[in-house]
Amino acid sequence: MTTLPVSAPMVVRTTEVPDPGPLLELLPEDHPMAWVRRGEGIVGWGQAARFDTIGANRFVAADRWWRRMVGTAVVRDEVRLPGTGPVAFGSFAFDDVPGSSSLVLPDTVVGHRSGRWWVTTIDVTGNLPGGAALPAVSPARRPLSVVYGDGSRSGTEWQGIVAEAVRRITAGELEKVVLARDLVAECPEPVDIRWPLQRLSAGYPHCWTFSVDGMIGATPELLIRRERGLITSRVLAGTIRRTGDDEHDLALAASLARSSKDLEEHEYAVRSVADALAPFCSSMNVPEAPFVLHLPNVMHLATDLAGVTDAAGDGATALAMAAALHPSAAVGGTPTAVALDVIREIEGLDRARYAGPVGWMDARGDGEWGIALRSAEVSGDRLRLFAGCGIVAGSDPAAELAESVAKLVPMRDALSS
Numbered sequence: 001m002t003t004l005p006v007s008a009p010m011v012v013r014t015t016e017v018p019d020p021g022p023l024l025e026l027l028p029e030d031h032p033m034a035w036v037r038r039g040e041g042i043v044g045w046g047q048a049a050r051f052d053t054i055g056a057n058r059f060v061a062a063d064r065w066w067r068r069m070v071g072t073a074v075v076r077d078e079v080r081l082p083g084t085g086p087v088a089f090g091s092f093a094f095d096d097v098p099g100s101s102s103l104v105l106p107d108t109v110v111g112h113r114s115g116r117w118w119v120t121t122i123d124v125t126g127n128l129p130g131g132a133a134l135p136a137v138s139p140a141r142r143p144l145s146v147v148y149g150d151g152s153r154s155g156t157e158w159q160g161i162v163a164e165a166v167r168r169i170t171a172g173e174l175e176k177v178v179l180a181r182d183l184v185a186e187c188p189e190p191v192d193i194r195w196p197l198q199r200l201s202a203g204y205p206h207c208w209t210f211s212v213d214g215m216i217g218a219t220p221e222l223l224i225r226r227e228r229g230l231i232t233s234r235v236l237a238g239t240i241r242r243t244g245d246d247e248h249d250l251a252l253a254a255s256l257a258r259s260s261k262d263l264e265e266h267e268y269a270v271r272s273v274a275d276a277l278a279p280f281c282s283s284m285n286v287p288e289a290p291f292v293l294h295l296p297n298v299m300h301l302a303t304d305l306a307g308v309t310d311a312a313g314d315g316a317t318a319l320a321m322a323a324a325l326h327p328s329a330a331v332g333g334t335p336t337a338v339a340l341d342v343i344r345e346i347e348g349l350d351r352a353r354y355a356g357p358v359g360w361m362d363a364r365g366d367g368e369w370g371i372a373l374r375s376a377e378v379s380g381d382r383l384r385l386f387a388g389c390g391i392v393a394g395s396d397p398a399a400e401l402a403e404s405v406a407k408l409v410p411m412r413d414a415l416s417s
Contacts, residue, residue, distance in 0.1 A: 008126030009072040010048065010105075014084040015132045016118050024198050024209070026110055028137050032193055033089045033106055034211040035360050035368065036201055040113050041208075042083045042360060044106030048122045051103045056096040059323030062103045066319070069105065070363035079118045082227050082366045083111045086122060090319065091212040091372065094327065094356040095340070101353070102213050103361075110134070140194035143187045146415050151182030151384060152349045158404070159397035161346050162389075168342060169393045176268050177333035177342050180351055180388040181404050185415060187381045196376075196414035203296060203417075204410060208359075208370045215353045217375025218410055220295060220302075223325050223357055224277075225368045226318035231307045233277065236293065237269035237330045237390055238262030238301035241406040253292045253299050261394035266290050266301040269330035269390075273305060276325045280316055281307035297409045317365035322357040331355040331371055331388065352377055354386040374410045385411045 020026060023036050023043045033044040051065040066088055077085045087109050093099025107129075109120040119132035153161065158181045165177050193216055200218040201209040207218040222234040240256045242249050256262055274286050284307035293302040309316070333339025353372055361367030376383045387407035389400045 008124065009074055010069065010086065010122055010124045011126060011128055012073055012075045012077070012086045012120060012122050013129050014075075014077040014079050014118050014120040016079050016116060017132050019117055020110065020134055023110060023112055024194065024201055026134060026137065027194050027197075028135065029192055029194060031213075032197070032211050033104065034197055034209060035089070037208045038205050042087060042109055042111040044087070044089060044109040046107030047104060048107040048124045049105040052100055053102070054093070054097070054100050058092060058101040059319060062090065062092075062101065063317055063319045063323075066103060066317075066361065073363065075363065079116065081111075081113055081116065081118075082364075083113065083360070083362055084118055084120060085363045087120065087360055087362050089212045089360050090369075091215045091353050091358045092326075092356040093353050094331070094351040095344070098350055099352045099356075101356070104213060140198055141192040142195050143191050143415050145188050147186050148412075149184045149186070151184050153181060155401050159401050161348065162391055162395060162397040162400050164346055165342065165391045166393065166395050166397070169391065174338045174342060175334040176265060176329060176390055176392045177339045178331050178355075178388050178390050179343070179347055179400075180349055180354060180386055182349060182354075183385040183408055185376070185383040185385060190380045191378055191383060193378055196411065199414040199417050200410060203413065204374075206295070207374070208368070210358050210370065210372070212358055214378045215358060215372055215375060216378060217372055219358070219370040219373045219375070220293065220300065221330065221371045221373055223328070223359075223369045223371050224318055224321045226309075226321060227366050229309050231277065231280065231309060231321065233273055233305045233325070235266070235269050235273050235303045235305065235328070235330055236300040237266040238290070239389070239403055239407070240299050241403065242296070242298060249294075249299070253294070256299055256301060257290070257292055261392055262301055263290075265390045265392050266303070268334040269328055270303050270305070272329040272334065272336065273325060276328070277305065277307055277321070280309055280321055280324070282310035283308050298406050318359075318361050318367035318369055322359070322369035326357055327355070330390070333390075351386070355388060374407060376411050383415075
């Protein structure tokens with residue numbers, strides 16, 4: 001566990017500004033941070049402070065560190081919206097081990113919400129930070145000559161792993177398990193993260209485009225949003241690939257909505273989220289049936305849950321709620337403990353921060369945490385692209401491989417377009 005030292009209470013200034021342009025185009029190349037959907041959200045750069053942690057206690061330790069940081073902060077906030085004042089971006093490992101997790105406090109954050117824009121500047125030396133001037137940045141560089149190769153397992157090997165999972169489910173060991181696979185991409189020079197971020201945001205505007213500590217992607221799944229006592233969560237489970245023919249895709253969407261295999265998988269995921277949120281809520285709305293979410297490459301069964309925090313939940317931050325929800329059946333399986341054991345035993349993959357919580361939190365404990373899906377881990381000139389599929393008794397290994405290929409399309413397109 002490491003912490004970038006802070007010598008004095010942080011001093012934070014948030015100032016409203018005129019429209020500075022698209023958020024992702026304001027980012028410098030060096031370690032950009034982002035959480036953007038449909039043009040709104042927050043971006044940040046610089047590093048005023050950070051907290052790195054590992055293990056089963058990672059969420060509690062990070063939450064505790066953040067509470068200490070904001071507990072002594074001097075904040076001048078002229079805007080007072082969720083995401084103003086001090087904000088930490090975070091990315092957490094999927095499993096207790098291996099994998100590291102981090103909260104990063106940028107020294108500059110720019111936000112846009114409901115027709116208002118702001119700049120937050122942060123100083124951790126006890127001095128009033130500078131004004132809201134934004135630095136000039138260079139255009140994003142397109143990656144050249146991207147070469148792809150197998151990750152931890154080939155497609156054929158992964159189908160064998162799926163078949164083994166189906167065998168265990170059929171034998172009654174568990175009801176569902178989510179299996180991940182990776183693909184490696186290599187470039188002749190370090191990747192400018194801003195390029196895929198801008199393409200992901202343009203191509204998948206209804207997803208949450210994120211960048212935190214080298215983990216980038218566009219997730220369609222919101223683990224938790226906490227905003228002034230209201231909490232929401234979007235659950236996805238059950239997927240079918242789009243063909244590009246609108247009439248055919250409508251027929252596929254109808255078949256997805258009737259598929260017993262996909263409805264069963266979706267029910268597991270919704271139930272796990274609702275059960276985890278119940279202790280925080282005085283009331284909750286869980287729709288009886290899912291809707292079909294249409295994305296450019298795939299369609300998902302989706303359910304939006306909403307709740308109101310009770311007296312106990314009022315003291316729980318968005319990160320604490322994300323910790324309670326992780327891992328949901330949508331990324332782990334059912335029963336969770338058994339599914340995680342199966343993943344560790346047969347998957348043969350270090351997920352690192354894939355399918356872990358990623359997002360942000362402000363000083364009030366409000367924030368948004370998604371699941372790091374449709375994502376890649378960037379390290380210099382090398383990327384690991386990830387995709388995962390929910391496996392139940394009726395799963396077909398070849399069909400699951402095709403689904404994983406479809407889920408890799410967003411990141412592959414973002415690197416090549």
